[in-house]
Amino acid sequence: MRIAVDAMGGDYAPAEVVAGALLAVEEYGIETYLVGDEAPVQAELKGKSNGRIKVVPAREVIGMGEYPVKAVRRKRDSSIVRAVRLVKEGSADAVVSAGNTGAVMAAALLELGRPEGVDRPALMALVPNTSGYTVLLDVGANVDIKPHHLAQFAVMGSAYASSVMKLQAPRVGILSIGEEETKGNELTLSAYPLLKKEAVNFIGNVEGRDVFNGRADVVVCDGFVGNVVLKAGEGLAQAFGMAARPGLENLDYAETGGALLLGVSGVVVVAHGSSKARAIKNAIRVAVAAVASGLVQATADGFARRTGKGVETINA
Amino acid sequence: MRIAVDAMGGDYAPAEVVAGALLAVEEYGIETYLVGDEAPVQAELKGKSNGRIKVVPAREVIGMGEYPVKAVRRKRDSSIVRAVRLVKEGSADAVVSAGNTGAVMAAALLELGRPEGVDRPALMALVPNTSGYTVLLDVGANVDIKPHHLAQFAVMGSAYASSVMKLQAPRVGILSIGEEETKGNELTLSAYPLLKKEAVNFIGNVEGRDVFNGRADVVVCDGFVGNVVLKAGEGLAQAFGMAARPGLENLDYAETGGALLLGVSGVVVVAHGSSKARAIKNAIRVAVAAVASGLVQATADGFARRTGKGVETINA
16 A cells, blocks of 8 residues: 655654654554655655655645645645645545645545546544544535534445444434424524434434533534534543543544545545654555545445435535 | 522522522622522521522523523512522612523523623623733624624723723733734734724734733634633643643632623622532622622723714714
Protein backbone atom coordinates (compact mmCIF):
# COMPACT_ATOMS: atom_id res chain seq x y z
CA MET A 1 0.00 0.00 0.00
CA ARG A 2 1.26 3.47 -0.91
CA ILE A 3 0.27 6.55 1.07
CA ALA A 4 0.91 10.08 -0.21
CA VAL A 5 1.82 12.42 2.65
CA ASP A 6 1.79 16.21 2.37
CA ALA A 7 5.24 16.86 3.84
CA MET A 8 4.67 20.63 4.07
CA GLY A 9 1.32 20.57 5.93
CA GLY A 10 0.93 21.56 9.57
CA ASP A 11 2.70 23.63 12.18
CA TYR A 12 5.66 21.24 12.52
CA ALA A 13 6.28 20.43 8.86
CA PRO A 14 8.38 19.04 7.43
CA ALA A 15 10.31 17.68 10.45
CA GLU A 16 7.44 16.02 12.37
CA VAL A 17 5.63 14.94 9.23
CA VAL A 18 8.72 13.15 7.96
CA ALA A 19 9.28 11.58 11.39
CA GLY A 20 5.67 10.38 11.47
CA ALA A 21 5.94 8.90 7.99
CA LEU A 22 9.09 7.02 9.00
CA LEU A 23 7.26 5.56 12.02
CA ALA A 24 4.30 4.53 9.85
CA VAL A 25 6.49 2.85 7.26
CA GLU A 26 8.06 0.76 10.00
CA GLU A 27 4.87 -0.01 11.87
CA TYR A 28 2.41 -0.66 9.05
CA GLY A 29 4.72 -2.05 6.39
CA ILE A 30 3.57 0.49 3.83
CA GLU A 31 5.29 2.77 1.32
CA THR A 32 4.99 6.55 1.44
CA TYR A 33 5.43 9.42 -0.96
CA LEU A 34 6.61 12.52 0.89
CA VAL A 35 5.34 15.41 -1.21
CA GLY A 36 6.99 18.82 -0.79
CA ASP A 37 10.09 20.97 -1.02
CA GLU A 38 12.78 18.43 -1.85
CA ALA A 39 15.84 19.83 -0.05
CA PRO A 40 14.35 20.25 3.46
CA VAL A 41 12.45 16.98 3.20
CA GLN A 42 15.58 15.09 2.20
CA ALA A 43 17.42 16.86 5.04
CA GLU A 44 14.85 15.58 7.53
CA LEU A 45 15.17 12.07 6.14
CA LYS A 46 18.91 12.23 6.94
CA GLY A 47 19.61 9.23 4.77
CA LYS A 48 16.94 7.18 6.55
CA SER A 49 15.12 7.05 3.24
CA ASN A 50 14.91 3.66 1.60
CA GLY A 51 12.99 2.00 -1.17
CA ARG A 52 9.76 2.43 0.78
CA ILE A 53 10.01 6.23 1.15
CA LYS A 54 10.09 8.42 -1.95
CA VAL A 55 10.27 12.19 -2.08
CA VAL A 56 7.99 13.77 -4.68
CA PRO A 57 8.93 17.41 -5.38
CA ALA A 58 6.34 20.18 -5.07
CA ARG A 59 7.57 23.75 -5.19
CA GLU A 60 4.58 25.56 -3.71
CA VAL A 61 2.91 25.52 -0.29
CA ILE A 62 -0.67 26.51 0.50
CA GLY A 63 -0.71 28.52 3.74
CA MET A 64 -3.16 27.99 6.60
CA GLY A 65 -4.79 31.36 5.96
CA GLU A 66 -5.28 31.04 2.21
CA TYR A 67 -8.71 30.87 0.63
CA PRO A 68 -8.99 27.14 -0.17
CA VAL A 69 -10.59 26.92 -3.60
CA LYS A 70 -8.59 29.82 -5.01
CA ALA A 71 -5.32 28.42 -3.61
CA VAL A 72 -5.98 24.95 -5.00
CA ARG A 73 -6.80 26.36 -8.45
CA ARG A 74 -3.73 28.59 -8.57
CA LYS A 75 -1.09 26.52 -6.83
CA ARG A 76 -1.04 23.45 -9.02
CA ASP A 77 2.48 22.63 -7.84
CA SER A 78 1.60 22.83 -4.14
CA SER A 79 2.25 19.88 -1.85
CA ILE A 80 -1.49 19.44 -1.19
CA VAL A 81 -2.51 19.38 -4.85
CA ARG A 82 0.44 17.17 -5.83
CA ALA A 83 -0.29 14.70 -3.03
CA VAL A 84 -3.97 14.43 -3.95
CA ARG A 85 -3.07 14.01 -7.62
CA LEU A 86 -0.93 10.99 -6.77
CA VAL A 87 -4.15 9.32 -5.64
CA LYS A 88 -6.01 10.48 -8.73
CA GLU A 89 -3.30 9.06 -11.00
CA GLY A 90 -3.30 5.75 -9.18
CA SER A 91 0.26 6.16 -7.88
CA ALA A 92 -0.96 6.31 -4.27
CA ASP A 93 -3.87 4.61 -2.48
CA ALA A 94 -4.59 7.43 -0.04
CA VAL A 95 -3.45 10.91 0.97
CA VAL A 96 -2.76 12.37 4.41
CA SER A 97 -2.30 16.10 5.10
CA ALA A 98 -2.05 18.27 8.21
CA GLY A 99 -2.26 21.39 6.05
CA ASN A 100 -5.08 23.85 5.36
CA THR A 101 -8.21 21.71 5.92
CA GLY A 102 -10.31 23.65 3.44
CA ALA A 103 -7.62 23.33 0.78
CA VAL A 104 -7.33 19.57 1.32
CA MET A 105 -11.09 19.23 0.96
CA ALA A 106 -11.16 21.47 -2.12
CA ALA A 107 -8.30 19.56 -3.76
CA ALA A 108 -10.02 16.26 -2.98
CA LEU A 109 -13.30 17.45 -4.46
CA LEU A 110 -11.75 19.00 -7.57
CA GLU A 111 -9.25 16.22 -8.29
CA LEU A 112 -10.95 13.05 -7.04
CA GLY A 113 -14.61 13.96 -7.38
CA ARG A 114 -17.54 12.43 -5.53
CA PRO A 115 -19.46 9.18 -5.83
CA GLU A 116 -22.80 9.55 -7.61
CA GLY A 117 -25.35 10.79 -5.07
CA VAL A 118 -23.00 12.80 -2.86
CA ASP A 119 -23.59 16.54 -2.83
CA ARG A 120 -21.15 17.40 -0.06
CA PRO A 121 -18.29 15.40 1.42
CA ALA A 122 -18.13 15.38 5.23
CA LEU A 123 -15.37 15.11 7.81
CA MET A 124 -15.75 12.09 10.07
CA ALA A 125 -14.22 11.58 13.51
CA LEU A 126 -14.07 8.46 15.67
CA VAL A 127 -15.20 9.29 19.19
CA PRO A 128 -14.56 6.76 21.97
CA ASN A 129 -17.65 5.42 23.72
CA THR A 130 -17.99 2.89 26.51
CA SER A 131 -17.89 -0.07 24.15
CA GLY A 132 -15.86 1.12 21.16
CA TYR A 133 -16.18 4.11 18.87
CA THR A 134 -18.95 6.36 17.64
CA VAL A 135 -18.67 7.54 14.04
CA LEU A 136 -19.47 11.26 14.23
CA LEU A 137 -19.99 13.36 11.10
CA ASP A 138 -19.86 16.08 9.93
CA VAL A 139 -17.24 17.58 12.26
CA GLY A 140 -16.48 20.71 10.30
CA ALA A 141 -16.64 20.48 6.52
CA ASN A 142 -20.14 21.94 6.15
CA VAL A 143 -21.47 24.44 8.67
CA ASP A 144 -24.80 25.33 7.08
CA ILE A 145 -26.51 22.41 5.43
CA LYS A 146 -29.86 21.15 4.15
CA PRO A 147 -31.79 18.13 5.43
CA HIS A 148 -30.86 15.94 2.45
CA HIS A 149 -27.18 16.45 3.27
CA LEU A 150 -27.78 14.85 6.67
CA ALA A 151 -29.37 11.90 4.87
CA GLN A 152 -26.26 11.58 2.70
CA PHE A 153 -24.02 11.76 5.77
CA ALA A 154 -26.01 8.84 7.17
CA VAL A 155 -25.23 6.75 4.07
CA MET A 156 -21.52 7.66 4.18
CA GLY A 157 -21.17 7.03 7.90
CA SER A 158 -23.02 3.75 7.62
CA ALA A 159 -20.72 2.65 4.79
CA TYR A 160 -17.70 3.42 6.99
CA ALA A 161 -19.08 1.55 9.99
CA SER A 162 -19.96 -1.46 7.84
CA SER A 163 -16.79 -1.69 5.82
CA VAL A 164 -14.02 -0.45 8.10
CA MET A 165 -15.50 -1.27 11.54
CA LYS A 166 -17.18 -4.46 10.26
CA LEU A 167 -20.46 -3.68 12.03
CA GLN A 168 -23.63 -5.44 10.89
CA ALA A 169 -26.44 -2.94 10.29
CA PRO A 170 -24.79 -0.06 12.16
CA ARG A 171 -27.28 2.02 14.15
CA VAL A 172 -27.57 5.54 12.75
CA GLY A 173 -28.96 8.46 14.77
CA ILE A 174 -29.53 12.17 14.18
CA LEU A 175 -27.93 14.31 16.88
CA SER A 176 -30.79 16.33 18.37
CA ILE A 177 -32.22 17.69 21.62
CA GLY A 178 -34.67 14.88 22.37
CA GLU A 179 -35.42 11.37 21.20
CA GLU A 180 -38.92 12.11 19.95
CA GLU A 181 -39.38 12.78 16.22
CA THR A 182 -40.91 16.14 17.17
CA LYS A 183 -37.79 17.35 19.01
CA GLY A 184 -35.10 19.26 17.15
CA ASN A 185 -34.39 22.31 15.04
CA GLU A 186 -35.56 23.04 11.51
CA LEU A 187 -32.70 21.01 10.05
CA THR A 188 -33.15 17.84 12.10
CA LEU A 189 -36.97 17.92 12.02
CA SER A 190 -36.88 17.98 8.22
CA ALA A 191 -34.11 15.39 8.00
CA TYR A 192 -35.92 12.83 10.18
CA PRO A 193 -38.44 11.64 7.53
CA LEU A 194 -35.66 11.56 4.92
CA LEU A 195 -33.49 9.25 7.04
CA LYS A 196 -36.45 6.92 7.54
CA LYS A 197 -36.40 6.30 3.79
CA GLU A 198 -32.66 5.68 3.54
CA ALA A 199 -31.08 2.24 3.22
CA VAL A 200 -29.55 2.58 6.69
CA ASN A 201 -30.50 1.27 10.11
CA PHE A 202 -31.99 4.55 11.35
CA ILE A 203 -32.75 4.50 15.08
CA GLY A 204 -34.13 8.04 15.30
CA ASN A 205 -32.81 11.01 17.23
CA VAL A 206 -30.04 10.68 19.76
CA GLU A 207 -28.90 13.28 22.30
CA GLY A 208 -25.56 14.80 23.19
CA ARG A 209 -24.88 12.18 25.84
CA ASP A 210 -25.34 9.39 23.31
CA VAL A 211 -22.20 10.46 21.42
CA PHE A 212 -20.21 8.91 24.30
CA ASN A 213 -22.38 6.03 25.53
CA GLY A 214 -22.52 3.79 22.49
CA ARG A 215 -26.27 4.08 21.88
CA ALA A 216 -25.59 4.68 18.20
CA ASP A 217 -22.76 3.56 15.93
CA VAL A 218 -23.11 6.53 13.59
CA VAL A 219 -24.26 10.00 14.63
CA VAL A 220 -24.96 12.63 11.98
CA CYS A 221 -25.12 16.39 12.46
CA ASP A 222 -24.12 19.57 10.67
CA GLY A 223 -20.44 20.48 10.70
CA PHE A 224 -20.90 23.32 13.17
CA VAL A 225 -22.57 21.15 15.81
CA GLY A 226 -20.17 18.25 15.22
CA ASN A 227 -17.11 20.45 15.53
CA VAL A 228 -18.36 22.06 18.74
CA VAL A 229 -19.27 18.70 20.32
CA LEU A 230 -15.95 17.11 19.36
CA LYS A 231 -13.92 20.01 20.74
CA ALA A 232 -16.11 20.19 23.86
CA GLY A 233 -15.34 16.54 24.55
CA GLU A 234 -11.61 17.11 24.01
CA GLY A 235 -11.77 20.19 26.21
CA LEU A 236 -13.60 18.46 29.03
CA ALA A 237 -11.15 15.56 29.00
CA GLN A 238 -8.15 17.91 28.95
CA ALA A 239 -9.47 20.43 31.46
CA PHE A 240 -10.12 17.79 34.07
CA GLY A 241 -7.07 15.69 33.32
CA MET A 242 -9.03 12.75 32.05
CA ALA A 243 -7.25 12.17 28.78
CA ALA A 244 -5.15 9.45 30.38
CA ARG A 245 -8.13 7.31 31.36
CA PRO A 246 -8.57 4.00 29.52
CA GLY A 247 -10.63 4.55 26.43
CA LEU A 248 -10.12 8.28 26.46
CA GLU A 249 -6.81 8.41 24.63
CA ASN A 250 -8.74 9.01 21.49
CA LEU A 251 -10.26 12.27 22.55
CA ASP A 252 -6.66 13.36 22.06
CA TYR A 253 -6.32 14.16 18.36
CA ALA A 254 -2.77 12.80 18.41
CA GLU A 255 -4.31 9.36 18.97
CA THR A 256 -7.45 9.84 16.91
CA GLY A 257 -5.26 10.32 13.88
CA GLY A 258 -7.29 13.04 12.27
CA ALA A 259 -10.57 13.17 10.43
CA LEU A 260 -11.42 11.11 7.40
CA LEU A 261 -13.05 12.93 4.50
CA LEU A 262 -16.07 10.86 3.48
CA GLY A 263 -17.93 11.26 0.22
CA VAL A 264 -14.96 11.73 -2.13
CA SER A 265 -13.69 9.13 -4.59
CA GLY A 266 -10.49 8.41 -2.71
CA VAL A 267 -9.17 8.00 0.82
CA VAL A 268 -8.29 11.41 2.27
CA VAL A 269 -7.29 12.01 5.89
CA VAL A 270 -7.04 15.50 7.37
CA ALA A 271 -4.68 15.54 10.34
CA HIS A 272 -4.73 18.28 12.99
CA GLY A 273 -2.64 21.35 12.13
CA SER A 274 -0.52 20.92 15.24
CA SER A 275 0.24 17.25 14.56
CA LYS A 276 3.58 15.90 15.69
CA ALA A 277 5.09 12.61 14.55
CA ARG A 278 2.75 10.36 16.54
CA ALA A 279 -0.35 12.16 15.25
CA ILE A 280 0.91 11.90 11.67
CA LYS A 281 1.62 8.21 12.13
CA ASN A 282 -1.90 7.63 13.48
CA ALA A 283 -3.45 9.63 10.65
CA ILE A 284 -1.64 7.31 8.25
CA ARG A 285 -3.06 4.37 10.23
CA VAL A 286 -6.59 5.67 9.63
CA ALA A 287 -5.85 5.92 5.91
CA VAL A 288 -4.39 2.40 5.83
CA ALA A 289 -7.48 0.93 7.51
CA ALA A 290 -9.81 2.70 5.08
CA VAL A 291 -7.85 1.51 2.04
CA ALA A 292 -7.56 -2.05 3.34
CA SER A 293 -11.31 -2.33 3.88
CA GLY A 294 -12.34 -0.92 0.53
CA LEU A 295 -14.08 2.15 1.95
CA VAL A 296 -14.33 4.03 -1.35
CA GLN A 297 -16.11 1.15 -3.07
CA ALA A 298 -18.32 0.54 -0.04
CA THR A 299 -19.37 4.20 -0.08
CA ALA A 300 -20.14 4.11 -3.78
CA ASP A 301 -22.13 0.90 -3.23
CA GLY A 302 -24.03 2.54 -0.39
CA PHE A 303 -25.12 5.37 -2.64
CA ALA A 304 -25.92 2.98 -5.49
CA ARG A 305 -28.31 1.10 -3.17
CA ARG A 306 -30.20 4.33 -2.49
CA THR A 307 -31.39 4.50 -6.07
CA GLY A 308 -33.55 1.45 -5.51
CA LYS A 309 -35.30 3.16 -2.62
CA GLY A 310 -36.42 6.09 -4.69
CA VAL A 311 -34.63 8.70 -2.63
CA GLU A 312 -33.04 10.34 -5.64
CA THR A 313 -36.10 12.46 -6.21
CA ILE A 314 -35.87 13.75 -2.64
CA ASN A 315 -32.41 15.09 -3.30
CA ALA A 316 -33.28 16.72 -6.59
CA MET B 1 -37.35 34.77 51.11
CA ARG B 2 -40.32 32.81 49.71
CA ILE B 3 -39.94 30.27 46.91
CA ALA B 4 -42.92 28.86 45.02
CA VAL B 5 -42.37 25.19 44.16
CA ASP B 6 -44.44 23.29 41.59
CA ALA B 7 -45.19 20.23 43.72
CA MET B 8 -46.64 18.27 40.77
CA GLY B 9 -43.74 18.73 38.31
CA GLY B 10 -41.33 15.96 37.35
CA ASP B 11 -41.19 12.20 37.27
CA TYR B 12 -41.07 11.80 41.05
CA ALA B 13 -43.66 14.38 42.07
CA PRO B 14 -44.99 15.07 44.56
CA ALA B 15 -42.91 12.85 46.89
CA GLU B 16 -39.38 13.91 45.89
CA VAL B 17 -40.37 17.52 45.26
CA VAL B 18 -41.81 17.82 48.76
CA ALA B 19 -38.72 16.11 50.21
CA GLY B 20 -36.46 18.54 48.33
CA ALA B 21 -38.44 21.54 49.52
CA LEU B 22 -38.16 20.32 53.12
CA LEU B 23 -34.37 20.04 52.73
CA ALA B 24 -34.17 23.53 51.24
CA VAL B 25 -36.24 25.09 54.00
CA GLU B 26 -33.83 23.64 56.55
CA GLU B 27 -30.65 24.43 54.69
CA TYR B 28 -31.34 27.90 53.29
CA GLY B 29 -33.65 29.27 55.95
CA ILE B 30 -36.32 30.15 53.40
CA GLU B 31 -40.10 29.71 53.16
CA THR B 32 -41.74 27.68 50.42
CA TYR B 33 -45.15 27.45 48.82
CA LEU B 34 -45.84 23.93 47.63
CA VAL B 35 -48.29 24.34 44.76
CA GLY B 36 -50.40 21.35 43.71
CA ASP B 37 -53.01 18.76 44.56
CA GLU B 38 -53.56 19.37 48.27
CA ALA B 39 -54.26 15.88 49.61
CA PRO B 40 -51.19 14.04 48.20
CA VAL B 41 -48.91 16.99 48.97
CA GLN B 42 -50.13 17.12 52.56
CA ALA B 43 -49.71 13.35 52.74
CA GLU B 44 -46.05 13.68 51.69
CA LEU B 45 -45.52 16.39 54.27
CA LYS B 46 -46.65 13.91 56.96
CA GLY B 47 -47.10 16.68 59.43
CA LYS B 48 -43.57 17.95 58.84
CA SER B 49 -45.14 21.15 57.60
CA ASN B 50 -44.60 24.20 59.69
CA GLY B 51 -44.98 27.94 59.40
CA ARG B 52 -42.30 28.00 56.72
CA ILE B 53 -44.04 25.54 54.37
CA LYS B 54 -47.45 26.35 52.96
CA VAL B 55 -49.51 24.25 50.57
CA VAL B 56 -51.23 26.24 47.81
CA PRO B 57 -53.96 24.23 46.10
CA ALA B 58 -53.98 23.79 42.31
CA ARG B 59 -56.40 21.27 40.84
CA GLU B 60 -54.85 20.78 37.41
CA VAL B 61 -51.55 19.34 36.19
CA ILE B 62 -49.85 20.06 32.86
CA GLY B 63 -48.41 16.80 31.50
CA MET B 64 -44.93 16.43 30.02
CA GLY B 65 -46.35 15.80 26.54
CA GLU B 66 -48.79 18.72 26.41
CA TYR B 67 -48.36 21.59 23.97
CA PRO B 68 -46.98 24.32 26.25
CA VAL B 69 -48.73 27.52 25.23
CA LYS B 70 -52.10 25.86 24.77
CA ALA B 71 -51.80 24.07 28.13
CA VAL B 72 -50.84 27.25 29.96
CA ARG B 73 -53.74 29.17 28.42
CA ARG B 74 -56.30 26.47 29.20
CA LYS B 75 -55.14 25.15 32.55
CA ARG B 76 -55.28 28.30 34.66
CA ASP B 77 -55.55 26.20 37.81
CA SER B 78 -52.50 24.07 37.03
CA SER B 79 -49.63 23.85 39.47
CA ILE B 80 -47.25 25.53 36.98
CA VAL B 81 -49.50 28.50 36.28
CA ARG B 82 -50.43 28.91 39.96
CA ALA B 83 -46.81 28.78 41.06
CA VAL B 84 -45.72 31.37 38.49
CA ARG B 85 -48.64 33.60 39.46
CA LEU B 86 -47.46 33.64 43.07
CA VAL B 87 -44.35 35.43 41.78
CA LYS B 88 -46.41 37.78 39.63
CA GLU B 89 -48.60 38.71 42.60
CA GLY B 90 -45.59 39.33 44.80
CA SER B 91 -46.42 36.47 47.17
CA ALA B 92 -43.25 34.58 46.17
CA ASP B 93 -39.79 35.78 45.13
CA ALA B 94 -39.07 32.96 42.71
CA VAL B 95 -40.53 29.79 41.24
CA VAL B 96 -39.01 26.34 40.76
CA SER B 97 -40.53 23.59 38.60
CA ALA B 98 -39.40 20.19 37.34
CA GLY B 99 -42.46 20.00 35.11
CA ASN B 100 -42.96 20.50 31.36
CA THR B 101 -40.10 22.89 30.47
CA GLY B 102 -41.97 24.51 27.61
CA ALA B 103 -44.99 25.12 29.82
CA VAL B 104 -42.87 26.69 32.55
CA MET B 105 -41.29 29.01 29.99
CA ALA B 106 -44.66 29.84 28.45
CA ALA B 107 -46.21 30.57 31.85
CA ALA B 108 -43.22 32.75 32.78
CA LEU B 109 -43.46 34.69 29.53
CA LEU B 110 -47.23 35.14 29.67
CA GLU B 111 -47.49 35.91 33.38
CA LEU B 112 -44.26 37.69 34.23
CA GLY B 113 -43.34 39.25 30.89
CA ARG B 114 -39.89 40.31 29.71
CA PRO B 115 -37.66 43.29 30.45
CA GLU B 116 -37.68 45.93 27.72
CA GLY B 117 -35.28 44.81 24.98
CA VAL B 118 -35.66 41.06 25.41
CA ASP B 119 -37.24 39.24 22.47
CA ARG B 120 -36.68 35.71 23.71
CA PRO B 121 -35.86 34.41 27.18
CA ALA B 122 -33.09 31.81 27.31
CA LEU B 123 -32.24 28.87 29.55
CA MET B 124 -28.90 29.21 31.27
CA ALA B 125 -26.75 26.44 32.76
CA LEU B 126 -23.68 26.65 34.95
CA VAL B 127 -20.97 24.41 33.54
CA PRO B 128 -17.92 23.65 35.71
CA ASN B 129 -14.58 24.76 34.32
CA THR B 130 -11.10 24.46 35.73
CA SER B 131 -11.42 27.63 37.79
CA GLY B 132 -15.15 27.98 38.50
CA TYR B 133 -18.20 28.00 36.28
CA THR B 134 -19.00 28.94 32.72
CA VAL B 135 -22.40 30.55 32.13
CA LEU B 136 -23.75 28.75 29.05
CA LEU B 137 -26.88 29.93 27.25
CA ASP B 138 -29.18 29.13 25.56
CA VAL B 139 -29.34 25.45 26.52
CA GLY B 140 -32.68 24.64 24.98
CA ALA B 141 -35.31 27.36 25.02
CA ASN B 142 -34.76 28.53 21.44
CA VAL B 143 -33.53 26.13 18.80
CA ASP B 144 -33.69 28.34 15.71
CA ILE B 145 -32.70 31.92 16.36
CA LYS B 146 -31.54 35.14 14.71
CA PRO B 147 -28.23 36.92 15.29
CA HIS B 148 -29.77 39.67 17.43
CA HIS B 149 -31.05 37.01 19.85
CA LEU B 150 -27.46 35.93 20.47
CA ALA B 151 -26.63 39.56 21.25
CA GLN B 152 -29.46 39.65 23.77
CA PHE B 153 -28.27 36.39 25.34
CA ALA B 154 -24.89 38.06 25.80
CA VAL B 155 -26.49 40.90 27.77
CA MET B 156 -28.52 38.47 29.93
CA GLY B 157 -25.59 36.17 30.62
CA SER B 158 -23.35 39.09 31.42
CA ALA B 159 -25.95 40.46 33.87
CA TYR B 160 -26.03 37.06 35.61
CA ALA B 161 -22.24 36.78 35.81
CA SER B 162 -21.95 40.32 37.17
CA SER B 163 -24.77 40.23 39.70
CA VAL B 164 -24.90 36.63 40.94
CA MET B 165 -21.29 35.53 40.38
CA LYS B 166 -19.90 39.00 41.24
CA LEU B 167 -17.52 39.02 38.28
CA GLN B 168 -16.07 42.33 37.08
CA ALA B 169 -16.52 42.74 33.32
CA PRO B 170 -17.31 39.08 32.64
CA ARG B 171 -15.74 37.82 29.40
CA VAL B 172 -18.40 36.93 26.83
CA GLY B 173 -17.72 34.66 23.85
CA ILE B 174 -19.75 33.28 20.94
CA LEU B 175 -19.52 29.48 20.71
CA SER B 176 -18.15 28.79 17.25
CA ILE B 177 -15.76 26.57 15.29
CA GLY B 178 -12.72 28.85 15.32
CA GLU B 179 -11.51 31.96 17.10
CA GLU B 180 -11.26 34.12 13.99
CA GLU B 181 -14.17 36.44 13.20
CA THR B 182 -14.44 34.71 9.81
CA LYS B 183 -15.06 31.25 11.33
CA GLY B 184 -18.58 30.11 12.07
CA ASN B 185 -21.99 29.46 10.58
CA GLU B 186 -24.46 32.00 9.21
CA LEU B 187 -25.81 32.69 12.69
CA THR B 188 -22.52 33.31 14.48
CA LEU B 189 -20.91 35.20 11.59
CA SER B 190 -23.81 37.66 11.59
CA ALA B 191 -23.92 37.88 15.38
CA TYR B 192 -20.23 38.74 15.75
CA PRO B 193 -20.48 42.42 14.66
CA LEU B 194 -23.62 42.82 16.78
CA LEU B 195 -21.85 41.62 19.93
CA LYS B 196 -19.00 44.04 19.29
CA LYS B 197 -21.49 46.86 19.73
CA GLU B 198 -23.05 45.53 22.94
CA ALA B 199 -22.29 46.88 26.40
CA VAL B 200 -20.57 43.62 27.32
CA ASN B 201 -16.93 42.54 27.49
CA PHE B 202 -16.99 40.62 24.20
CA ILE B 203 -13.85 38.53 23.67
CA GLY B 204 -14.82 37.11 20.27
CA ASN B 205 -15.44 33.52 19.28
CA VAL B 206 -14.63 30.62 21.58
CA GLU B 207 -14.54 26.93 20.69
CA GLY B 208 -16.11 23.81 22.15
CA ARG B 209 -13.14 23.17 24.42
CA ASP B 210 -13.45 26.64 25.95
CA VAL B 211 -16.78 25.75 27.56
CA PHE B 212 -14.75 23.71 30.07
CA ASN B 213 -11.43 25.56 30.38
CA GLY B 214 -12.52 28.90 31.77
CA ARG B 215 -11.46 31.01 28.77
CA ALA B 216 -14.80 32.79 28.89
CA ASP B 217 -17.19 33.54 31.74
CA VAL B 218 -20.26 33.61 29.50
CA VAL B 219 -20.69 31.56 26.33
CA VAL B 220 -23.66 32.21 24.04
CA CYS B 221 -25.10 29.88 21.42
CA ASP B 222 -28.46 28.81 20.04
CA GLY B 223 -30.52 26.45 22.19
CA PHE B 224 -29.89 23.46 19.95
CA VAL B 225 -26.10 23.73 20.16
CA GLY B 226 -26.16 24.55 23.88
CA ASN B 227 -28.39 21.60 24.70
CA VAL B 228 -26.24 19.19 22.69
CA VAL B 229 -22.99 20.44 24.27
CA LEU B 230 -24.40 20.32 27.80
CA LYS B 231 -25.71 16.78 27.38
CA ALA B 232 -22.50 15.69 25.61
CA GLY B 233 -20.52 16.88 28.63
CA GLU B 234 -22.86 15.05 31.03
CA GLY B 235 -22.67 11.96 28.86
CA LEU B 236 -18.90 11.95 28.65
CA ALA B 237 -18.57 12.37 32.41
CA GLN B 238 -21.10 9.59 33.08
CA ALA B 239 -19.89 7.18 30.42
CA PHE B 240 -16.34 7.26 31.68
CA GLY B 241 -17.19 7.42 35.36
CA MET B 242 -15.77 10.87 35.83
CA ALA B 243 -18.70 12.48 37.56
CA ALA B 244 -17.09 11.86 40.92
CA ARG B 245 -13.98 13.89 40.14
CA PRO B 246 -13.51 17.16 42.02
CA GLY B 247 -15.23 19.92 40.11
CA LEU B 248 -17.25 17.57 37.98
CA GLU B 249 -20.14 17.05 40.38
CA ASN B 250 -21.92 19.78 38.55
CA LEU B 251 -22.08 18.04 35.23
CA ASP B 252 -24.58 15.98 37.16
CA TYR B 253 -27.89 17.84 36.88
CA ALA B 254 -28.76 16.82 40.43
CA GLU B 255 -25.96 19.11 41.56
CA THR B 256 -26.34 21.78 38.91
CA GLY B 257 -29.79 22.44 40.24
CA GLY B 258 -31.46 23.00 36.92
CA ALA B 259 -31.45 25.80 34.40
CA LEU B 260 -32.32 29.39 35.16
CA LEU B 261 -34.66 31.11 32.72
CA LEU B 262 -33.06 34.46 31.88
CA GLY B 263 -34.87 37.35 30.23
CA VAL B 264 -38.16 37.17 32.12
CA SER B 265 -39.26 39.60 34.79
CA GLY B 266 -38.91 37.15 37.65
CA VAL B 267 -36.68 34.38 38.92
CA VAL B 268 -37.67 31.07 37.29
CA VAL B 269 -35.72 27.82 37.64
CA VAL B 270 -36.45 24.79 35.48
CA ALA B 271 -35.29 21.61 37.20
CA HIS B 272 -34.64 18.37 35.34
CA GLY B 273 -37.73 16.19 34.84
CA SER B 274 -36.13 13.29 36.68
CA SER B 275 -35.17 15.38 39.71
CA LYS B 276 -35.13 13.70 43.08
CA ALA B 277 -35.03 15.52 46.44
CA ARG B 278 -31.39 16.63 46.18
CA ALA B 279 -31.86 18.04 42.68
CA ILE B 280 -34.97 19.95 43.79
CA LYS B 281 -33.10 21.32 46.78
CA ASN B 282 -30.26 22.50 44.55
CA ALA B 283 -32.69 24.05 42.07
CA ILE B 284 -34.12 26.03 44.96
CA ARG B 285 -30.55 27.07 45.88
CA VAL B 286 -30.08 28.49 42.37
CA ALA B 287 -33.32 30.47 42.76
CA VAL B 288 -32.28 31.74 46.20
CA ALA B 289 -28.92 32.99 44.88
CA ALA B 290 -30.58 34.79 41.97
CA VAL B 291 -33.13 36.49 44.23
CA ALA B 292 -30.51 37.45 46.82
CA SER B 293 -28.32 39.14 44.22
CA GLY B 294 -31.06 41.10 42.51
CA LEU B 295 -30.76 39.31 39.17
CA VAL B 296 -34.03 40.59 37.72
CA GLN B 297 -33.10 44.23 38.32
CA ALA B 298 -29.55 43.64 37.06
CA THR B 299 -30.92 42.16 33.84
CA ALA B 300 -33.30 45.07 33.33
CA ASP B 301 -30.41 47.48 33.99
CA GLY B 302 -28.27 45.63 31.47
CA PHE B 303 -30.89 46.10 28.78
CA ALA B 304 -31.47 49.72 29.77
CA ARG B 305 -27.74 50.40 29.23
CA ARG B 306 -28.00 49.08 25.67
CA THR B 307 -30.22 51.97 24.63
CA GLY B 308 -27.33 54.38 24.99
CA LYS B 309 -25.24 52.35 22.59
CA GLY B 310 -27.73 52.63 19.77
CA VAL B 311 -28.31 48.92 19.45
CA GLU B 312 -32.07 49.26 19.51
CA THR B 313 -32.19 49.95 15.82
CA ILE B 314 -30.23 46.76 15.15
CA ASN B 315 -32.94 44.73 16.79
CA ALA B 316 -35.76 46.41 14.96
